[in-house]
Amino acid sequence: MNTSRLVYRSRQFWQAISTGSSHEDTELAATILTPPQLELFQQMHRSEQAHSLRVLKELRRQGEDNSDLEIAALLHDxxxxxxxxxxxxxxxxxxxxxxxxxxxxxxxxxxxxxxxxRRAFVVAEKHPAWGADLVSQSGGSALAAALVARHQEQLPPNNEKKDSNEDRLLYKLQVVDNQS
Ligand SMILES: [Fe+2]
Ligand SMILES: [Fe+2]
Structure with missing residues (x-):
């Protein structure tokens, strides 16, 4: 790994564990999530809320506007x-x-x-399935729940060429999630 990549990764890492979200960000989340979903969002660690908001904003910057993708961006973790x-x-x-x-x-x-x-690794592996259940229980669509359930799934190479809408959205979510 070269120096600039290392600096980028370190900054991303500290951002991931230390940043909180602002009041404005919470207001943005409230425009996308239903009240029960917003309640779930607010139970997330502040740095996880901030990460999820970065995912949402980057997807929007790239022109994505699917409402289930936006819910998954905010609630995938x-x-x-x-x-x-x-x-x-x-x-x-x-x-x-x-x-x-x-x-x-x-x-x-x-x-x-x-x-x-080992508890930390159980959470790392199982939180997609737990999150999908919470999204379904809070009235999320089958697509939003599937995106959450599959957000860590290993996709085949060139998956962006898949014509299933779910797979295309999943690919976008995964790429932006990994960069945010
Ligand atoms: Fe995750
Ligand atoms: Fe994430």
Whole structure:
């Protein structure tokens, strides 16, 4: 990894764990989410809210305006509210994901009630499914729930050429999520 890439990644990392969202951002979220969905959004960690808002804004900047994609942008990580993690646990997952992505998958397959350090990996692996349930329960469409459920799914290369609308939106969400 060259120096500028390393600086970019470090900035992205600290932004991811330290930034909060503003009052204006919450107002923006309220224009997209229903009241029960906004309540879920507000239960997310402030830095996760800010990340989700960056995803939304970047998708809009790229000309995307699908309402289910916008809901998924704001709520794709909402499953994390089921088991909030401490800062060191979130840092651990980010680091291990960079060094050994398969370890995240392996340790994340443990039970939800896993005590100790593995808990962070269970949340990392299972929050898409937990989030999709919350989105469905809050009245989200099947498409919005599917985008949340699949936001970490490994897509085949050149997936942007797929003609299914769900896959196209999922690809956009994943690319922007990874950059935000
Ligand atoms: Fe996620
Ligand atoms: Fe995300």
């Amino acid at each position: 909402v499953g994390k509210i089921r088991t909030p993690l401490r800062l060191w646990e979130r840092v651990l997952v980010v680091l291990v994901r960079k060094i050994c992505p398969n370890c995240v998958k392996k340790w994340g397959a443990a039970s939800e009630n896993e005590p100790g350090w």
